[in-house]
Amino acid sequence: MEVPILKQGHFLIASIQSALTDADLSQLREALVLRVGKLRARGVIVDVTALDVMDSFAVRTLRDIAHMTRLRGAETVIVGIQPEVAFAMVQLGLTLKGVATALDLEEGLAFLDRFTKERFERA
């Protein structure tokens, strides 16, 4: 199932609606890396509220998304990791080190606002 990607101002919002296969996750990664350029986005939010489990492949793909979009000049923030999912992730040894996270969409947008203000308005 393809994840819809919306544009809001300078940001892209990918809102995951249901369980994703490995292929779906890879497709999301390619789509975001491309669209950051096409739509000249400065920030990306991946909303994982609907994911009831995140295994090593999902976490690796999210980390790749964050690192790849950063190389393209956009900051990514992962929002909506559920408490049980966080618990299982830590036990699995999965950390998302170096990737911004926020509680929910609202906090994610606030984070990107601050982040991009600092980066783009100082210049």
Next chain:
Amino acid sequence: MREETLQPVSSDVDIVSARQKGRELAAKAGFSEGDQTVIAAAISEIARNILMYAKRGEVSVTLANSEDRIGVIVVARDQGPGISDVARALQDGYSTSGGLGLGLPGARRLMDEFEIHSAPGQGTTVTMKKWRRSA
């Protein structure tokens, strides 16, 4: 109470089905949402290992009643190439597939009991159990 689900694994969609079936059974057994997620995550890792190394296999999840406790038993079987160094495969960060190397050791941490039988050319069987915390 005895119930079992069996999920053949030969594509990435089957990984999702296997962990969803496991979660449903764990819910039926009365596991907390946290434990359901833990079981689903462990199933996801071992089902992916089947796909990655053996191409096909199966994951069964069974409800288990043992004297005073209730749990789930997950068995993942394949007829793939097998693992030549099981001890090494259970180390964090060791992978021959370019993955994170957290699948087997991670699944072992998530579950209460974990056993693996494998030898080159003999396929691999992973048996994992999780017991419900008694109320």
